Amino acid sequence: MSDTVSTVALDRWIRSFALLVAENKDELTDLDAAIGDGDHGANMDRGMRAVVAALDSTTPTTASAMFNKVGMTLVSTVGGASGPLFGTFVLRVGASFGDTAEVSLAQLAAGLRAGLDGIVARGKAEAGDKTMYDALAPAVNALEAAASAGMEKAEALEAALTAAESGRDATTPMLALKGRASYLGERSIGHQDPGATTVALLIAAATRAPL
Amino acid sequence: MKKLINDPSNVVAEALHGIEAAHPDLLVDHQHKIIYRGDAPRRDKVGIISGGGSGHEPLHGGFVGLGMLDAACAGEVFTSPVPDQMLAATKLVDGGAGVLHVVKNYTGDVMNFEMAAEMAAAESGSQILSVVTDDDVAVQDSTWTAGRRGVGVTVLLEKIAGAAAEQGRKLEQVGDIARQVNANGRSMGLALTSCTVPAAGKPTFELGENEMELGVGIHGEPGRQRVPLAPAREIAEMLVEPVLADLPFTRGDNVIAFVNGLGGTPLIELYVMYNEVSRILRAHGVQVARSLVGSYITSLDMAGTSVTLLKVNDELLSLWDAPVKTPALRWSA
Numbered sequence: 001m002s003d004t005v006s007t008v009a010l011d012r013w014i015r016s017f018a019l020l021v022a023e024n025k026d027e028l029t030d031l032d033a034a035i036g037d038g039d040h041g042a043n044m045d046r047g048m049r050a051v052v053a054a055l056d057s058t059t060p061t062t063a064s065a066m067f068n069k070v071g072m073t074l075v076s077t078v079g080g081a082s083g084p085l086f087g088t089f090v091l092r093v094g095a096s097f098g099d100t101a102e103v104s105l106a107q108l109a110a111g112l113r114a115g116l117d118g119i120v121a122r123g124k125a126e127a128g129d130k131t132m133y134d135a136l137a138p139a140v141n142a143l144e145a146a147a148s149a150g151m152e153k154a155e156a157l158e159a160a161l162t163a164a165e166s167g168r169d170a171t172t173p174m175l176a177l178k179g180r181a182s183y184l185g186e187r188s189i190g191h192q193d194p195g196a197t198t199v200a201l202l203i204a205a206a207t208r209a210p211l
Numbered sequence: 212m213k214k215l216i217n218d219p220s221n222v223v224a225e226a227l228h229g230i231e232a233a234h235p236d237l238l239v240d241h242q243h244k245i246i247y248r249g250d251a252p253r254r255d256k257v258g259i260i261s262g263g264g265s266g267h268e269p270l271h272g273g274f275v276g277l278g279m280l281d282a283a284c285a286g287e288v289f290t291s292p293v294p295d296q297m298l299a300a301t302k303l304v305d306g307g308a309g310v311l312h313v314v315k316n317y318t319g320d321v322m323n324f325e326m327a328a329e330m331a332a333a334e335s336g337s338q339i340l341s342v343v344t345d346d347d348v349a350v351q352d353s354t355w356t357a358g359r360r361g362v363g364v365t366v367l368l369e370k371i372a373g374a375a376a377e378q379g380r381k382l383e384q385v386g387d388i389a390r391q392v393n394a395n396g397r398s399m400g401l402a403l404t405s406c407t408v409p410a411a412g413k414p415t416f417e418l419g420e421n422e423m424e425l426g427v428g429i430h431g432e433p434g435r436q437r438v439p440l441a442p443a444r445e446i447a448e449m450l451v452e453p454v455l456a457d458l459p460f461t462r463g464d465n466v467i468a469f470v471n472g473l474g475g476t477p478l479i480e481l482y483v484m485y486n487e488v489s490r491i492l493r494a495h496g497v498q499v500a501r502s503l504v505g506s507y508i509t510s511l512d513m514a515g516t517s518v519t520l521l522k523v524n525d526e527l528l529s530l531w532d533a534p535v536k537t538p539a540l541r542w543s544a
Binding site: 029033036037038039042043046075076077078079080081082083084085088122123178179180182183184185187 | 288
């Protein structure tokens, strides 16, 4: 396995994520019903189906074009808070990749970092707010560390997944400070954050694709 | 789930066809799910658009027409519309005097409208002003939450700002009026039952036969407190007292008193509620200048009510009284 990620592999990643979202649609919706408004699974599934259809109709040849297409499709189809947040994330990742047909592990990590910054700019979330940030930030940190330690790709993605999953699990005891869950105050404690759950699926999809 | 629907995934699209068929002076862009005035764009009139998740009807589509909104964007049920919709609506209603976006304070709505405003400014150079409503006193307003939710005041704001735009006032002035309405209005709601989102097919939350959710949101977001079922006179106190204390409204204030149904509550109960609300206001020396009783901002089939009070001066009152002709609110001078 080479240590770069091709556009073909990125395409596999996105499709694998769409499958995982479809498989976990009901779980995501149930998590959201507990502390939000119960539409997260359906919205993400609708968006990712549209993304797969868009990729089926034309296959972009560069990493940036592909992520731009995915991001715009998400912004146009998901709605809710997840549309602008996941959309902005993917658009920023794409912008960071540039016009290249493949990216290195370090570029992938830098791309995810840019996406994370985009989420912060759009959603104003911080660590510990009980949001998607709490799963994504540890994953990006882990991927950056793995890339600079010269870790092999598969191993690096596994490390990112472990970090994303513990980040996701850590949202359960948190008090929600952003989004609809924050209206619950203390009652948000004890529920896993749906956005963080979806982020863990996104990183899981990268290990499954495989990249 | 018992609902008058054909297919849960087609509810919004089919309802838009129904609105188009029922109201010939309105037009519907089915691709973007926009209801708009047949005479839009009106030259040199500030355009006003709003939008949000569906399931709150008549908000917002039922308020499109003379003296109120120029266009409304319908999202999926309880899901914010996407930026493409607000971008298209902004273009449809921009008659050169700029466009006011009326946004309820929900994370998704705010972000999608924000992206749309960025896109519209970049594409067409439209002048856009956004006003966010956040009148729900059930939510503690602090830096530790997403802020208060936009609820009943949105209806009153759309009417009053719509009248200001109809008079030919400039964008900044219409925006000032809108902000003034939001700043002087407060609301609180209560649910007797959950709502059922068509796509989910089951109630959003469980509520026992003898329980009520105090401070419920219009998407079935649980409130802050679950309380035992009580008579209307006590419910009115649970809702009106926190609203009065928050602004605060004081003796001699003039208000528009709005008792709203959440979708599954009959009008006769809303009038029982209004009777209690007016009694409490009288006891506090708050004068009801105008009233509105009915289901105007709903949560699908949820049984329950919300109370909104808006402190008004002569100007806001004359804008409230100005003619309006929409499917859900209409009166003449």
